[in-house]
Amino acid sequence: MTTTPHRDAAPPAPTPTAPPTTGRRVAAELLDLALAALPLAIGALVVDTLGDARGGGQADRIVFGTAAVLVAAAVLWWNRGLREGRTGQSFGKQWLGLVTRDTVTTAPVGARAALLRRGTETVTVKAAVHDGFAPRPADTSLSAMRRRRLLGLAVLAVLLVLVLLASIAVGARPMSFAEVYHALAVNDGAETDLIVHSLRIPRTLLALVVGIALGVAGALIQGHTRNPLADAGLLGINAGAAFMVVLAIYLFGVTTPAQYLWFAFAGAMLSSVVVFGFASIGNGRSSPLSLALAGAAVAFFLQAMIQTIVLLDQTSLDGYRFWVVGSVAGRGMDVFWQVLPFLIFGLVVAIAGTPSLNVLSLGDDVARSLGTNVVLTRVVGIAAITILTGAATAACGPIAFVGLIVPHIARAITGPDYRWLLPYAGLLGGVLLVLADVIGRIVVRPGELQVGIVLALVGAPFFIALVRRRKLVAL
Incomplete structure (x- = not known):
């Protein structure tokens, strides 16, 4: 005898292999x-x-x-x-x-x-x-990782070339590609030729080298201090450069970026020496924590001195406001050629210290047990950071967030190996700074928005995400 199912019974459950609708x-x-x-x-x-x-x-x-x-x-x-x-x-x-x-x-x-x-x-x-x-x-094999890293460098190089061309073509004065080509290939003194050669090419080249320097310096700072939130301001370098600029305006009446340059570079060098000296007091060795604390103390002191001077003198305040906002505009080829030797030397020193920095990332005690001279490695690293950040800050003013954002992006691609991390950080820094300068030229046309402001608008949300996500801040 067969029974028929009740008409109100539930339908059979769908099998796991049922196709989606x-x-x-x-x-x-x-x-x-x-x-x-x-x-x-x-x-x-x-x-x-x-x-x-x-x-x-x-x-x-x-x-x-x-x-x-x-x-x-x-x-x-x-x-x-x-x-x-x-x-x-x-x-x-x-x-x-x-x-x-x-x-x-x-x-x-x-x-x-x-x-x-x-x-x-x-x-x-x-x-x-x-x-x-x-x-x-x-594929985690060494050959596959090397291929991916080389491919990434090639992609970044192509992207950098495209961004550089965009920086030459885009500006407050609209141009056609025919005019841009004429300026690059012919250059017979037309108005657009003068704009390209006297304004856009110098600021593009300066943004490129400064972005590379800040990206590499940021990776070095985070590596030596083992602090994922470290940037150029942590060691008091920006504060030292700013203090000397304000002092030069107040005492000597300097008014142009070419004149600011040497005072700012001297201030960055002196502040880094003072920070490193303070961090070494006691046992004669500078640790990541002592470097961060000494840098913060020196930066706060110098900021107080800066505020004192600008409150006493209106001329110093006006000059300081022009420099401190961070910009590649208004700088000619003379500034570029003055900072270029320092940036090249700083990059050579940074690359030479990458093998020791890889060992140092394991901890000071482990590095010593493996035969690494921790003090010498840290001195060389701080010297490279000072030269790169000091020259970049002297040329363009303090530009925030490049040294903070770029190393984390590069580390997500390459991993912790500084032999690959530094080239990636340099290329990413150049792309980011040149791109931010291009964006700043069109958002408030016919005026311009300084690159420091554009990067602050981009960097602030990234900084919040960096703090909230623990896996991003692990070095």
Whole structure:
């Protein structure tokens, strides 16, 4: 005798291998497309605001439109290619609990197949787990790591070249690419030729070398102090340079960046010597904690002296406000050539000390047991930091957040090996500073926003995220 099921009985539960609904798959695809379309939408708004009626130029629109397309392509490749090909989940599929896998092997498909949708199928997370799906592990062999690092350096170099060209093409005075090409190739004294050669090229080159110096110096400071929130201000270098600039304005009446340069550099050198001396009092050895404490004490003292002088003298206040905001504008090739030898020497010293810094990152006691001269290593490192930061600060004023942001981004790519970390930090610092200068030229057109202000607007949210996320601050 057979019994028929009651009509009110619950339907059978879906099996783990049930395919996802069409609406779910479409929603995941739309989320992925929206993520890639976001840079395009922002780029379209920027290009629209750079119309001829609003003071924009042809070069401005092409540069920012091309940048939006490249960013959108990079997001699409990372999300739909690299991420989905290795883990099976793009942003949209992760949000909606879907997995992309190979139709035959049920394994991750790789970046190219994921992007082109060749031989792939979309299933639910439950189905993927039921069939034993596992993300493809990253290749951690030495040869693979070297290839990825070299590829990253090549990509950064290409990006740096593009940003440099954008810096020459974009400015407060709108230009066409024909005018930019004429200035670079012909240069017969036209108005646009003078603008390019006397204003844009000097500030572009200065932003490049200063960004490289600040990025490398930031990585060195965080390495020697083992403090993930350290930057040039931690050792009192910025305060020393600022104090000498204010003192020079008050006593000698200096008024130009070329005159500020040597006083600021001398102040940075003296403050670093004082900090290192204070940190070594007692047992004769400077530790990361003593360096940070001595730097903070010297910086607070010098800031008090600066405030005293600027309150007593209006001329000093006006000159100090011009210098302290941090800018690459108004500096000619004379400033660039004056700081270039110091920056090159500082980079050579920094690179020479990277093997010892790798050992020092294990701790002072371990480094001594391995035969490393900790005092000499730290002296060489502080010297490189002082030369790089002092010359950069002297040329452009104190520019915050480059030395803080860049090393963390570079470390996320390369790991803790300073032989790779320093080149990455230098290239990233150059890209960031030149890009911030380009953005500052158009946001308040026909005026300009100083690069120090632009970087502060970008760096403040990053600093908050850095403090809140513990895994970012681990050195």
